[in-house]
Amino acid sequence: MQEENERVKKTGKMERYDLIVVGAGPGGSTAALTAAEAGMKVLVLERSRYPAEKNAGGFALSSKAWRDFPFIRDMELPSMRRGTQCVAHFLSPPPEMEERFCIASGVSRRAGYPEAREFFTVTMLRREFDRFLADRAVEAGAELRFTSLVTGLVKDADNITSVVLEGGDEIRAPVVIGADGVMSATARLAGLREKWRPDEVISACAVDYSASRERLDDVVHEANFQAYFGPGMGGNYLMSYADCIHIGGPGVTNSLISRVSRTRIKPARELLETIQAPPVQRLLRAVDAVPREFHVHCVPWKDSMSEDIYAGGLMLVGDAAGLPEPLWAEGVWQAMYSGRLAAQVAQEAIGEGDVSAAYLARYLDRLRDSPVAQEFIGGAQLRQLFEVLGDPQAAGEMTEMVVDLTVNMFMSGQEPKAQTVARAVPILMENLPVLMKLLGIYLPMIQEGGGELPPPLAALGGMDALFGAAGGEEPEP
Template identity: 40%
Template sequence: MDKYDVIVVGCGPGGAIAGKTAAEKGLKTLILERGRKPGEKNVSGCGLSPKCWRDFPFMKELDLPNMRVAEMATAHFVDKHNKELINMSFSPSESAEYEEARKFLTTNVYRSELDPWLASLAVEMGAELRTSTLATGMLKSDRGKILGIILEDGTKLSADVVIGADGIISTTAISAGLRNRWEAYETGLIIQYDYKATREKIDEVIGSNALHYWYSATFPVAYTFFNANGFHAGLGGFLEWWDKSPLYYLDTFLQVEGIQRQIRLTEAKPREYQAHMLPFLSRPGKTYADNLMLVGDAAGFACPLEAEGVYYAMLSGKIAAEVGADSISSGDTSELKLVDYEKRWKNSPIGDEFEAGPEISNFLRDLAFNPKPGEWITPFLNDVMFGICNVANSHVANWRDMESELYKYSPYLLDVLLRDFLPIIGAINKPHSKEISRPLKWIGNKFGSFLLPRIARRIGSQKDLPLDAMRFLIEQFVEPLIEARMDSRYFKERGGK
């Protein structure tokens, strides 16, 4: 039986970086990939964030044939008639912390180009890569301890440490007994068309405004991400959400005039229809066992808000290989030692992303993956801009009317603020310095989620309530309740002082 120090299952970004790091540490490393070449079976947006450049110096060498740097992004807002009413663009801020973050928002690539490049880095470091090789289960001792991997053809391979980098439907996670499949409410289904177009046309029509987000009352949040010679137009939602065929929503999205224009002007032709799932967890579960660690999507590490997963797969791959090397050299690869992996990822940007995981999941469920609020969010944003800028009347007259015009949105705004935004702020902040009485804490914790939206709706629906009175009510009743809720939640989740 072939014996390795480390076997990595899967050669996506997580597996490639785990393999590269392990080989760099001098470990005998094997990477198994079911595709005929890395990236063959992988589907992504795929916008790489500047963090990849910040944390992985080799990324400075990335020069793929069809990558496109996005120096600007545009958010489009579509109303219930499938008509775009307003859009806004943004660019990197000069105050961003490091050079790449000041230069671009993402660098868009194809997985069919990125994955082979990352894999080549691992091979250069000495890792062995076996493609067209499917891992079907774990080699285990009589007592169930993981000893290696079993392949589709029955071949057994032994390893001191196995790194499961095999994506969302992770055979390693399931056969190691770390979990079953993700539940439908924690799994996203993303579908997209891949269009081809010439580089010249995309340069001319899109340039570096290469990320377009589409928020609508008629379909869940969608995107068009442009590469050098084509683009992806897709959308997604939790598996449990779809009340109609996902294709119905994708087609509705593609009917929006702005998309039609992008397709027409770039003379784009559909190249492929793609569907893929990815984890949308509020908190990852256990990611290690005796002799095993899970990385990337297999561990559920895609960011809970935007599903950015490539960077988190790379980062977790690196951490897992470092912990693996450490544990092999200490002669202890049991879970008592590999718990270091969990400690390290929790202390990294991965752990940060999940600090407000449950609150972000709610936000996604309420607002991003749910088109319904688009019925007021799109006209609200438009009415604000219209109120400020329109020339149908004198500006002063417009501005005088604006307050009452926008008043009708206040119940919705308060609802969203209380239900979706404040819980996120509460989760990422330290407890409030204000002393909160015990009964209020109790009420806030027990009834906050029930009472707050109702109070918000009641206040917001009082059309004739003067703003001062509204402010007074919010300050006196709503804010203390929110604070109480946050405070109790903080103490509850962290086990008290």
């Protein structure tokens, strides 16, 4: 490759492609695969030495990806663990942090497509998954160059016309897809965004462990995603792969700005608190877990979909476009989906001989009509949900309410049943404020999504009567 670049410099010929993709993450490789399959001459420029060099850890890919991308249906990677159960643990406050209650749930039979009725996610290591996707793109005919840092974009009067690599080499293409992640240089160089606002990005830290595959099969089995909540700790998650574990958070639960306002700005300390919680320690011991890596990354975390994601000759996809969804910041499927859409629009634009911003606006239109945009419905409310869960008092009240209801309604053999069951109504009445808080989050979401209010609530006068004109606000006492 070096020789080829030297030859180009000497002969003065500039390399030309139909499409340049910056970044070989899930978004970039899916864009390259789509474009190469359509017969385009595609170049992928990746700054790292191999795919996912920066993403040492693993992730969970939801069943949506199996619905939407047939080429992953046969994917077999050594680190894969299928998740047919997810578990939420609610802990008592520090320093005790013992299990107060725990919900383990299988998939819902009401889920809207067959794969979602079979499994939630498959967990796996990014270095295997990103390599798998990059290999598919190369097999389809895309050219992939590693150690190629894009440092500049060249523009004519209206459109981006080429990219510039560190070292000065310039490569031309009528369309560039910026799939270069959360710190996107292409977004900045194209003048679309200087940087994320503090409330649009989070830092997520994680510890990775190697563990015994056999023990994980026995102890965790297919409960590959578990979350830990507790008064004052937001929420952390534990993912299990075939032979390793990843414990992450708590950045995913609060934007930097809300953390600052609550003076909880030490995400690593909160993560370590969770790791030290006795139930987590028991699980780690049971699977012979040995820590091997600590890492911190940023992820975009927006409550609405970005609009400034294209310019003449350029489209942004995945994290570069701010597309992770607003609850757990899941972003791999979003990157793949947007990468495919952008490549399709690039092909059409080149076919029509019009790569202007006005033409590429159809990328945003298609994204708006897609399930990626639907994930943002109720985004603002979802943020509030984490604010409630992260509030020590509200989280504590909710936890104790569920414990009281569960024990008194059917789990207790300690007292006569008629006595304990009679406590249910007072328990619910005492907890009305926190229940209303939760309703105030979920009902506006239902309405924003075009859904009908449940008849009993509609009969009480609807959102305005229940929560005030703005919805989501607490009722007058």
